[in-house]
Amino acid sequence: MAGKTTGKNTEAKQTKRIVVKVGSNTLTNDMGAIDRRYIASLADQLSELNSEGHQVVLVSSGAIAAGRETLGLSERPKDMATLQAAASIGQVGLIETYSSEFGRCRTTIGQVLLTRADTENEVSYGHACDTFEKLLDLGSIPIVNENDTVAIDEICFGDNDTLAALVALMIKADMVVILTDVKGLYDDDPNKNPDASVVPCLTEIGDDLLRGTSAGGDAQSLGSGGMRSKLQAAKVLLDADIATVLCNGRDANVVVDAVAGRPQGTIICSEALRKKLEAAQ
DSSP states (O other): OOOOOOGGGSOGGGOOEEEEEEOHHHHBOTTSSBOHHHHHHHHHHHHHHHHTTOEEEEEEOOHHHHHHHHHTOSSOOOSHHHHHHHHHHHHHHHHHHHHHHHHHTTOOEEEEEEOHHHHHSHHHHHHHHHHHHHHHHTTOEEEEEEOTTTOOSOOOOTTTHHHHHHHHHHHTOSEEEEEESSSSOBSSOTTTOTTOOBOOEESOOOHHHHHHOOTTOOOOSSOSOOHHHHHHHHHHHHHTTOEEEEEETTSTTHHHHHHHTOOOSEEEOOHHHHHHHHHHO
């Protein structure tokens, strides 16, 4: 089944390469199980972007959470062997759910599992880049996760925040949309200050911000990342002149709106890129 794409009918200047990253907390419901209704909504949005000619890569956490559900575990395992086993079992169910929902949208997906070694080895890195290029050329949406069955560095990319940044560098993306369970980066800790507000735009990320980040919440029960890991990933992207959007993944149509340039959460990019994005709206 061929992926939908109307790239030939879309002006090149209007199309973007987008990396969308979704974490475990956003993918799961209040019971800690994979939220299939949410995945259906995400598939609808990414398929819409694909049909408009954009090239989309989805970096998805959730394998361990899905494995926990299948195994009937009440909490995230603490030993590495069980974590890896849960990831192995959960990845099957997770990709089956994605396949079903994207198939409903008549969008082809491909699975790409990476380790940190794949991004550091020149030969492996080159092969991964070639695979991404071909999948995107074919109109497919690659779905990326860390290969948790052989990697132990995080089960290691900080809930895949770093992985999303590395994938964006691989494919020379225009934008990375990080879907979280908060509205964006706050000017103060919203858990302690009810008057804290979302920072709409950030043009630099200093060490003081990285050291003191609690604005947005670092405590996440299901994932391994937090706002700090997201800002660390965004700093890498900022240096590469790739825009990052931090936003609430549960907001309606949030990915489509972010790609269209409609304000969502916090956008992190250079001042020059911000003006360029605004002019393209």
